[in-house]
Amino acid sequence: MQYITHTALFKPHHYHKTFMNILNLFKKNKATTTEGIPSSSNSLWTKIQKSIAGKATIDEDTLDTLEEALIAADIGVETTIKVMEKLETHVAHHKYLHVDELKGRLQQEIATLLTFPIAAIDETTLPHVILVTGVNGVGKTTTIGKLAAMYQKAGKKVILGAADTFRAAAIEQLKRWGERTDTTVITHPTQADPSAVAYTTIQQALQQQADIVIIDTAGRLHTKVNLMHELTKIQRTIAKLIPTAPHEVLLVLDATTGQNAMIQTAAFMQATPITGIVVTKLDGTAKGGMVIGIMDQFHIPVKYVGSGEGVDDIHRFDTQQFVEALFQE
Ligand SMILES: Nc1nc2c(ncn2[C@@H]2O[C@H](COP(=O)(O)OP(=O)(O)OP(=O)(O)O)[C@@H](O)[C@H]2O)c(=O)[nH]1
Ligand SMILES: [Mg+2]
Numbered sequence: 657m658q659y660i661t662h663t664a665l666f667k668p669h670h671y672h673k674t675f676m677n678i679l680n681l682f683k684k685n686k687a688t689t690t691e692g693i694p695s696s697s698n699s700l701w702t703k704i705q706k707s708i709a710g711k712a713t714i715d716e717d718t719l720d721t722l723e724e725a726l727i728a729a730d731i732g733v734e735t736t737i738k739v740m741e742k743l744e745t746h747v748a749h750h751k752y753l754h755v756d757e758l759k760g761r762l763q764q765e766i767a768t769l770l771t772f773p774i775a776a777i778d779e780t781t782l783p784h785v786i787l788v789t790g791v792n793g794v795g796k797t798t799t800i801g802k803l804a805a806m807y808q809k810a811g812k813k814v815i816l817g818a819a820d821t822f823r824a825a826a827i828e829q830l831k832r833w834g835e836r837t838d839t840t841v842i843t844h845p846t847q848a849d850p851s852a853v854a855y856t857t858i859q860q861a862l863q864q865q866a867d868i869v870i871i872d873t874a875g876r877l878h879t880k881v882n883l884m885h886e887l888t889k890i891q892r893t894i895a896k897l898i899p900t901a902p903h904e905v906l907l908v909l910d911a912t913t914g915q916n917a918m919i920q921t922a923a924f925m926q927a928t929p930i931t932g933i934v935v936t937k938l939d940g941t942a943k944g945g946m947v948i949g950i951m952d953q954f955h956i957p958v959k960y961v962g963s964g965e966g967v968d969d970i971h972r973f974d975t976q977q978f979v980e981a982l983f984q985e
Contacts (some may be wrong), residue, residue, distance in 0.1 A: 665799040673818050674891060680681050686814070689764045693890060695949045697913065698985075699981065699982055699984045700726075700729050700945060700982040700983065701759060701762075701982065701983040701984065701985065702984075702985070703729060704722060704726075704758075704762075705797035706726065707721045707722065707725040708721055708725075708755065711755065712754065712755060713752040713753060713754055713755065714716050714743075714752060714754075714758050715747065715751065715752045715753075716747060716748075719740065719743065719744060719747060721772065721894060722740070722743070722758075722852055723736060723740050726739065726740070726945075727946035730914045730915055730945040730946040730949065731945075731946070731948045732915065732918060732946070732948070732949025732950075732952070732953060734949070734952075734953055735769065735948055735949045735952040735953060736772065738769075738952065739762070739766070739769075739930065740763050740839050742751075742761070742765055743758070743761065743765075746761070757871060759983060761844060762951050762983070763979055763982075763983050764854060764920070765835050765857065766948055766979055766982065767975055767979045769948055769951060769952040770947070770958075770975040770978065770979065771949050771975055772807075772951065772955075772957035774932070774959060775879045777868075777903070778903070781868045781898075781900055781903070782817070782865075782866075782867050783858075783861040783862065783865075783867055783868060783869045783872065783898070783901075784867065784868050784869070784903050784904070785861075785869045785894055785898060785901035785904070786803070786868070786869065786870045786871070786903065786904040786905075786906060786966075787854075787871050787873065787890065787891060787894065787901040787902040787904070787905045787906070787928070788800055788870060788871065788872055788906050788908060788934075789873050789876075789887060789905060789906070789907050789908070789924055789927075789928065789930075790875065790907055790909065790920070790924070791875055791878055791920055792875030792876070792909035793875055793885070793910070794875065794908045794910040794913075794936060795908055795910060795911060795934075795936035795937060795962055796820075796872060796873065796875065796908045797820070797829050797830055797833065797872055798833075798962070798965060799906075799908055799935070799936060799962055799970065800816060800830065800833065801830075801833030801836065801936050801967060802872050802962070802967055802968070802969065803870055803874070803960075803970065804833060804834070804839045804868075804870060805836075805837040805968070806970065807867070807868045807968045808837050808838065808839060809855065812867040812868050812869065813864070813865070813866045813867045813868070813954060814837070814840075814866065814867065814868045814869075815839065815840050815842060815857060815860060815861045815864065815866040815868070815869050815870075815872075815946075816830055816833070816834055816839055816840065816841045816842070816857075816867065816869075816870050816872065817839075817841075817842045817853055817854055817856075817857030817858075817870070817871040817872065817875075818830045818831070818841055818842065818843040818844070818862040818872055819850040819851075819854050819857070819872055819873050819890060820850070820872045820873055820874040820875075821844060821845070821846055821848045821849070821850055821852040821853060821870050822847075823846065823874075824846045824873040826872070826874065826901065827843050827846065830843075830872050831843065831846060836967065838871050839968070840860070840864070840866075842857040842860055844856065844858055850873060850874065850886060850890055851886075851889050851890050851892075851893040852893075853871075854890050854893050854894050855893050855894075855896070857871060857891075858894055858897040858898060858901070859870060859897065862897065862898075869901075871890070871902070873887065873900070878919065878920045878923030878924060879923070879965070881928070884923065884924075884926065884927040885927070886925075886939070887927045887928050888927050888928060891905070891928050891956060904931045904932060905923050905929060905931050905932075905933075906930075906931070906932050906933070906959065906960075907920070907921060907930045907932075907933050907934070907956075908933075908934045908936060909921070909933055909934070909935050909946075909950070910935075910936055910937050910939045911936065911937050911940070911944060911946065912937050912940055912949075913936050913946075914946055915949075917944065917946050917950060918946070918949060918950065918953065920952050920956075921933070921950055921956070925954065925956075930954075930956055931956070932956065932957055932958070932959035932960075933950060933956055933957070933958045934953075934958070934959060934960045934961070934962060935947055935958055935960075935961050935962065935973075936961075936962035937962060938961050938962065938963050939962075939963045939964050939969070944978075944981075944982070945982075946971050947961075947973075947978065957968045957973070958973040959973055960972060960973060961973055961974065
């Protein structure tokens, strides 16, 4: 076991920014921003407008075009059908829907699907344990670094557990984040049992009276049964020391994966009870629509969104802001 505190190097990457409208809304709370002028050319509404161009009203014939636009925006078939049914009822009754009214109705329908209560941390059961899961390369470790910084800034004592023992580089990466955020990182050697790392991390957190524990896990293919079982084992091991833990199981999804995110979510839910979703890389895609389908179909809140590789590029999901961005003109 080691306690590490050394500084990481910053690795800037430049992503093609196609979802500037969403990104900029989430970024507006940041102290400084180097982003350019927001472009609305890719908002969901802009796409819908294109598909219904020249029409002042929506009738039965144009509803199909609208349906296609929603599916193309990665909202998911089932959720699209749900939204469409509401609009169809209206059109059947009134014969048509004004385009202006369509915008308001869609916004309202989508906002309803995205409204979830998010429980606050129970201060009576500290340490609060967060297990972070997801497929390879979605941004788990980076998200943990960002969360560590966020909690640290809020005055919490944070401990990180490097339970991704699959590669030495993964342990090193978390150590660097630990350093950058001045957070203790608990490690075992490469190839050690991930559950053993989780166990030691919780033990240390109890001993050191930490407030927040965040456990990193190896990226795993949701189709590999053994790897998914390993996740269940990590969860059970944590519960041996703190029966109510993990208090949160966050599933990290890469926004650029679009519809595959649904399949991933379903598979991870079989292994562990997912309490919240983190959608990363919203800065690199126009596929933010998947957030709507995930929340609607799985009834799991999107808790955070990641909008870059920097330590501050994480934001609490805000329904109002998200819907505003989707419908920006
Ligand atoms: N643009 C952008 N890049 C991100 C974001 N989050 C993570 N990344 C980058 O995505 C890559 C993978 O991130 P990691 O945090 O290593 O992902 P991981 O899920 O831990 O990966 P494995 O442990 O290998 O499964 C890195 O280059 C990150 O810098 C984000 O919100 N936006
Ligand atoms: Mg990782």
